[in-house]
Amino acid sequence: MAYFNELFSGTKSLFIGMGITIKEFFKPVVTVQYPHETIPMSARFRGHIELVRDPETGGNKCIVCGLCQKNCPSGCITVDGEKREGVKGKVLTLYRLDFTKCSLCGMCVENCKPGAIQFSKDYNLAGPSREAYVFDLLKRLEGQQ
């Protein structure tokens, strides 16, 4: 008797399963056809970091304190600055990010007092060589308008 019960309930479960998949067959697709369509990134998306443009001066806000460089667990930031005539504090001359080592932890952004760096929304990062991933953030800031 249990034999027939199992047979009957088993066959019924198979038909129920098939009913579910055929219903899903007629529903619209949920995928985004990526190269032809893209989705906008959320506001807090963590791309690699970039310098923030200061609206007043048109340059960067970095005071070359070096906290980002000290706090980075992977040692991928190199910051250098110099003292210039008539300018208070140091001026940034080099901001190099070695993105091959970055783990997007956010320590740099969090510890930056003047808020000079932020996460970018860049995710299309295919490059031909390892050197393509050593970003010069000053040049990037100048390139942005």
Added chain:
Amino acid sequence: MSLDVIDKSLETFVLNLGPQHPATHGVLRVKLTMDGEYIVHAEPVLGYIHRMHEKMGENRTWAQFMPNTGRLDYLAALSYNHGYALAAERAEGIEVPERAEYIRCITVELNRIASHLLWFGAFVLDLGGFTPLLYAFDDREQILDLLESVTGARLTFCYFRFGGVYNDIDDNFITGSREFIKRLRSRMPMYHDLVSKNIILIKRLKDIGPISQEMCRRYGATGPVLRGSGVNFDVRKHEPYSVYPEFDFDIPVYTEGDSMARYMVRMDEMEQSMRIIEQGLAKLPEGPVMAAKAPKILKPAKGDYYAAVEAARGSFGIRLVSDGTNTPYRLKLRSPTFSNLSLFSEACRGMILPDALALMGTLDLVIPEIDR
């Protein structure tokens, strides 16, 4: 690593379930001595993805280690963040504001549901059913989008800080989570109809791969593996931390100990996590998300501190030994899957290979977490 004398019969041969194999989730090598179709002896060989996280802990400051915790078990990374933050907060004596605690619990439970959905899909994929994986991933995408809007990352989170969380959540997250819970609740019957009640799956899982309570205790297995064998132990209820005592949820326990029991434990856990999230969102208090007096540079007093949390795969423990400087002296990570995997060698003796692979699937292995 051998438990018994290997069967020296001329009938056995050694089959290498190599590091690259579609059924072992990650780089796990299992040396199987087989007699025809039956396994005589199984020896897991680990270490293919050993990345020395514990050594890195000794060379990084306390705050700098947080991203590492997200890389251990990348599918349920927030629980690992939570464990580390708990241990460091216990060491330094920091108090976390209430809103941050609630946000922590909500995001950890969302991450647990995402991890279980992925396990569900990958497990049924191992058994040969290709479709439930994509349905589960559809739901999981919603969770990952929610978590991305809050933390900025989808998989390897680095969201918790000592004394709270990094960012606050906004109303979009709250409405999004509520919608997600409604949607998943309406889809769970579909998963049960398609998979759990399917006669083919029942025949593959029921009474296959029994793991007794005593075997679990001997190997220190925790998490759904333990709860599928009848032992009611969950760190959230029995060694409570954070604001879990405020929530009203059950611990699913099944006594049969076979693969079906472990499967059902995880499916029910998803439902209980949804309950926790609902209650958390309803009770969410206002306030800061970061402790006001959280020190910038941590230098805990000398001592030995331990914290355990209930990760998606078991009880994740972290032991910090501090010597008063700004880097830990020793950081020991107790990986739940390592203990779960060690009972595989004894449990799969005498089974045929597909059943043993189904058993490995129910243990929910993530190899980078074992190898750390």
Added chain:
Amino acid sequence: MTNELIRLIAFLVGIIAFAAGNAAYLVWVERKVAGHIQRRIGPKEVGPYGLLQPLADGVKLMSKQLLVPDGVDPILFKVAPLMVLVPAVMSFVTIPFGEHLAARNVDLGLLMIFAFASVNVLGLLIGSWGSANKYAVMAAARVISQNIAYEIPMLLTAIALVMATNTMNLNEMVSLQAGGFWQWNLIKLTFTASPLTPIAFLIFFTTMLAETNRAPFDMAEAESELVAGSFTEYSGMGFGVFFMGEYANIVIGAALTTCLFLGGWQSPLPFLPNGVVWFLIKMYAIIFTVVWIRWTFPRTQFYALLNLSWKVLIPISLVNLIVTAGWLKVF
């Protein structure tokens, strides 16, 4: 005489083209159906709606080196793919596509198709033995026991049908189902021969799935267990020929099911004209169901598979046979 020859050659070319075209485009159908069941689009880049994808796959297979590993038996290794493909293509000879569209009206058509189905298994065994690969032999052993176990219910169901319709000639069997869809064997025989006929139809369909090694009975080709089953050592076109043989078998199975149970080229309503169109519609509906089943269910256990055959399908088909015999004797 020359008329006969021309007709024969036309049919041969047509059948081989049909079999090859089906083998190629069934892959496309499978990937598209799988995609939509999983809420995604299948192939779409190669050609409109991915229709040129099978061509791309074919070119890829043909351009690969035909690797013949060192320790293989030279004759067996090369003969095996042919032994799988040729019987399948030859079985097309007796299938009535339309009223006058059968290559040869063989009186024992049904028996011939079953005989060729068994040769297919022999091809698989020879291939895996010739490969000198222990995993291939293990997989082939599984396939053989599966095939033997599932041939029996298939034959028993077919015998019950032959008893009821009194003929083994497929064209005649289809002509006997003239009228409307209530005259199709599936429904007619339920009332005139055996009330278990719908169950017999399900059994025949299941055994057809198992004979062609389709999911959920594809233990032999299980990807997550043995590497690729009996075809492990084959590369390029050798694998392609096995593949074509498998899909040709599916088409034969579907065609057989429509002829035996669903009325072949008969139209479902009496006033509509008969024709090859109805045959194709029914055959492709069954093939769609075969693909649909593959993407819904997980794989069965090997012993569960054999248990199903020996403990469930064979007793039920025996009961069906006895009931049919009794009914026909009495009424």
